[in-house]
Amino acid sequence: MTAIGWRGVFMAVVRREVALAMKQKGDVLTPLFFFVIVASLFPLGVGPEANLLLRMAPGVLWVGALLAAMLSLQRLFAADHADGSLEQMALSGTPLTLLVLAKVLSHFLLSGLPLVLIAPVLGIQFGLDARSLGVLTLSLLLGTPTLSLIGGIGAALTIGVRGGGVLLSLLTLPLYIPVLIFGAGAVEADAAGLGISAHLSLMGALLLLSCVFAPFAITTALRISLE
Amino acid sequence: MQWNNASEFFAMGGYGLYVWGSFGVTALALVIEVWLIRRRHAAAVQAIRGDLQEGSSGPR
Amino acid sequence: MNNRLANWFRFASPQNFYRLAGRLWPLFAVLGTVLAAIGLWMSFFVAPTDAQQGEGYRIIFIHVPVSWMSMFIYLVMAAWAGLGLVFNTRLSGMLASALAPTGALFAFLSLWTGALWGKPMWGAWWVWDARLTSELILLFLYLGFMALQAAIDDPRRADKAGAVLALVGVINVPIIYFSVKWWNTLHQGASVSMTRSPSMATTMLWGMLIMSIAAWMYAIAVALLRVRGIILERERHADWVRHAVE
Numbered sequence: 001m002t003a004i005g006w007r008g009v010f011m012a013v014v015r016r017e018v019a020l021a022m023k024q025k026g027d028v029l030t031p032l033f034f035f036v037i038v039a040s041l042f043p044l045g046v047g048p049e050a051n052l053l054l055r056m057a058p059g060v061l062w063v064g065a066l067l068a069a070m071l072s073l074q075r076l077f078a079a080d081h082a083d084g085s086l087e088q089m090a091l092s093g094t095p096l097t098l099l100v101l102a103k104v105l106s107h108f109l110l111s112g113l114p115l116v117l118i119a120p121v122l123g124i125q126f127g128l129d130a131r132s133l134g135v136l137t138l139s140l141l142l143g144t145p146t147l148s149l150i151g152g153i154g155a156a157l158t159i160g161v162r163g164g165g166v167l168l169s170l171l172t173l174p175l176y177i178p179v180l181i182f183g184a185g186a187v188e189a190d191a192a193g194l195g196i197s198a199h200l201s202l203m204g205a206l207l208l209l210s211c212v213f214a215p216f217a218i219t220t221a222l223r224i225s226l227e
Numbered sequence: 228m229q230w231n232n233a234s235e236f237f238a239m240g241g242y243g244l245y246v247w248g249s250f251g252v253t254a255l256a257l258v259i260e261v262w263l264i265r266r267r268h269a270a271a272v273q274a275i276r277g278d279l280q281e282g283s284s285g286p287r
Numbered sequence: 288m289n290n291r292l293a294n295w296f297r298f299a300s301p302q303n304f305y306r307l308a309g310r311l312w313p314l315f316a317v318l319g320t321v322l323a324a325i326g327l328w329m330s331f332f333v334a335p336t337d338a339q340q341g342e343g344y345r346i347i348f349i350h351v352p353v354s355w356m357s358m359f360i361y362l363v364m365a366a367w368a369g370l371g372l373v374f375n376t377r378l379s380g381m382l383a384s385a386l387a388p389t390g391a392l393f394a395f396l397s398l399w400t401g402a403l404w405g406k407p408m409w410g411a412w413w414v415w416d417a418r419l420t421s422e423l424i425l426l427f428l429y430l431g432f433m434a435l436q437a438a439i440d441d442p443r444r445a446d447k448a449g450a451v452l453a454l455v456g457v458i459n460v461p462i463i464y465f466s467v468k469w470w471n472t473l474h475q476g477a478s479v480s481m482t483r484s485p486s487m488a489t490t491m492l493w494g495m496l497i498m499s500i501a502a503w504m505y506a507i508a509v510a511l512l513r514v515r516g517i518i519l520e521r522e523r524h525a526d527w528v529r530h531a532v533e
Contacts, residue, residue: 246346249403249404268516
């Protein structure tokens with residue numbers, strides 16, 4: 001075991017990811033801007049009628065967040081695979097699952113969290129009130145880590161594969177659907193006065209399930225891709 | 228049996244388009260699927276025969 | 288006992304399975320045809336006219352079988368793919384790849400017949416009820432599997448990657464179904480449901496059952512046929528292939 005131990009390795013990977021992202025800020029900012037643009041496209045498409053936008057808002061913002069999260073998934077393994085560090089990680093003494101968890105956590109911090117933070121601003125554009133904004137933010141906060149975990153599976157499967165980006169979307173989006181339904185549903189349920197505990201509990205359950213199963217699936221997929 | 232004649236059968240009580248649209252497309256799809264499989268098999272056999280020919284006609 | 292086991296594992300070699308599949312598929316094709324004939328006869332001549340839906344309801348004799356089969360095939364496909372991943376057997380992966388297009392086709396037919404049933408009955412080509420929406424997502428899962436395998440050149444990697452995807456999909460299918468059901472009841476309330484079908488006369492149930500088994504036999508026959516082609520493609524440089532093809 002290394003002198004710094006597994007926790008040290010974990011933190012080192014996270015720090016490395018953040019440092020790399022800071023060097024290529026565009027990688028982090030572009031999906032964020034994409035989210036903003038997509039959220040603005042919908043009103044442009046359906047018209048500015050306030051009632052309609054208000055009703056659409058949770059779904060639109062959630063779908064926008066999904067798509068933005070998908071865009072940033074490419075980054076998860078591509079660069080490391082290209083320069084060989086991914087193979088080094090797989091060959092190192094540290095369990096690959098640990099390293100995978102560190103990378104996924106970094107992805108959430110760099111991609112998911114910004115989406116969570118900017119969503120309320122976009123929600124205002126749609127006329128959501130303060131309480132709804134709060135529920136939206138909470139649902140995204142619970143949901144985006146799950147998106148990173150599930151998305152990591154698709155990213156690991158499609159490393160270096162033809163048509164990578166679009167293929168990744170095709171594979172991952174169906175798996176995102178439960179998160180979308182419960183996430184957007186939470187905001188709507190709250191607006192209808194139905195209480196959000198059920199939705200949020202389910203999202204918490206999805207997050208836990210993903211935490212348990214996804215790293216293992218991602219590691220398996222990585223080993224398959226690296227053979 | 229409740230069909231008095233053939234035209235009643237095809238009309239399906241007014242739903243003919245939908246019923247035959249379903250059964251018809253299904254039958255068509257299955258036929259096409261089998262045809263595609265046979266084509267793929269034939270192509271594989273062709274490729275192998277091509278390999279064999281190359282092998283036997285090449286310089287040795 | 289050891290001998291018996293060894294006998295079964297003999298068929299794990301593509302060469303032996305190629306021959307076995309060649310002998311078996313006509314059997315399943317005949318079974319399927321006979322059952323389909325019986326089923327169709329029951330669908331059109333035995334099952335009575337429905338009180339509410341008239342003759343239009345007869346579409347269920349296609350819709351229900353292909354729906355069931357599309358889900359069943361996904362399970363079988365994932366099982367074979369998983370076996371291939373765990374035991375590292377080439378043939379298991381080939382079988383999974385052979386099943387996928389048929390499953391996808393059945394999922395598509397389920398949606399098609401569902402639309403043709405929905406339009407006259409409920410006035411819309413598409414209703415976002417839980418079953419149809421889940422079927423649509425199942426189609427996406429099939430297409431994703433096939434797209435992933437098509438995009439990867441190395442067949443072994445394609446097999447294994449597809450296996451991971453299929454297994455993840457299998458775990459997700461109940462979750463997706465549950466979430467879609469939840470979503471549907473929340474939004475539509477007392478809307479029409481494909482599951483609240485005409486009350487089933489016994490003949491109707493039998494008709495559906497026989498057609499389902501017919502579809503199952505068809506699926507097996509077609510998968511055996513397709514896997515023979517896949518075996519030839521993948522093993523083309525093996526000696527036995529040269530002899531098999533002459």
